[in-house]
Amino acid sequence: MTIEQVPHWVQPSHPDFITIKTYKEGSFSKYATASNPIPGNTVVADFSAATPANEKAYSSVQVSETDHIELNSDLLYANHSCNPNVVFDTDKGEVRTVRDIREGEPITFNYLSTEWDMAQAFKCECGSENCLGQIQGARYVPTKVLADQFINSHIKRLQQKRDAAGKA
Numbered sequence: 187m188t189i190e191q192v193p194h195w196v197q198p199s200h201p202d203f204i205t206i207k208t209y210k211e212g213s214f215s216k217y218a219t220a221s222n223p224i225p226g227n228t229v230v231a232d233f234s235a236a237t238p239a240n241e242k243a244y245s246s247v248q249v250s251e252t253d254h255i256e257l258n259s260d261l262l263y264a265n266h267s268c269n270p271n272v273v274f275d276t277d278k279g280e281v282r283t284v285r286d287i288r289e290g291e292p293i294t295f296n297y298l299s300t301e302w303d304m305a306q307a308f309k310c311e312c313g314s315e316n317c318l319g320q321i322q323g324a325r326y327v328p329t330k331v332l333a334d335q336f337i338n339s340h341i342k343r344l345q346q347k348r349d350a351a352g353k354a
């Protein structure tokens with residue numbers, strides 16, 4: 187079944203940053219690409235349009251051990267990658283590049299850096315050498331597998347609690 191996803195915000199929401207493209211027919215087929223070249227370590231967006239999410243969904247971003255937000259912007263179309271080029275820093279409420287990004291390059295972040303137990307799992311198509319395959323939340327991945335990656339503080343706390351309980 188194809189789910190029609192009709193944005194409720196004015197598009198484009200981040201014209202200098204995001205150009206949306208479509209890569210296949212059907213649901214979840216859109217992705218954010220860079221409108222311009224962007225240097226590494228640049229703050230490119232914030233979460234100022236976000237609102238609390240009543241429940242987690244494919245579209246929400248987890249911002250604490252219990253809370254989720256809806257982005258209400260074209261940031262929604264940032265796909266997951268196991269080797270991402272931006273971070274969604276939920277403590278600072280900002281999106282930052284982690285390396286230089288070429289114009290037209292897909293904008294991606296690591297969903298496991300924000301999500302503990304996702305509403306909707308998927309088989310990752312990022313194509314990275316270190317691709318983890320099934321993406322369903324950091325809960326399902328050993329802490330050491332994510333050790334070299336940017337991980338938000340709420341996920342680190344949840345990892346610590348899980349690992350401590352496992353040793354008890």
Ligand SMILES: C[S@@+](CC[C@H](N)C(=O)[O-])C[C@H]1O[C@@H](n2cnc3c(N)ncnc32)[C@H](O)[C@@H]1O
Pocket residue numbers: 191213214215216217244245246262263264265266267306307308309310311312
């Ligand atoms: C927040 S949306 C991202 C935008 C989405 N591609 C769309 O068209 O609405 C998250 C969904 O996109 C898809 N997705 C994101 N990253 C993916 C990836 N690396 N491989 C396969 N599907 C992905 C999954 O269906 C996921 O549930």
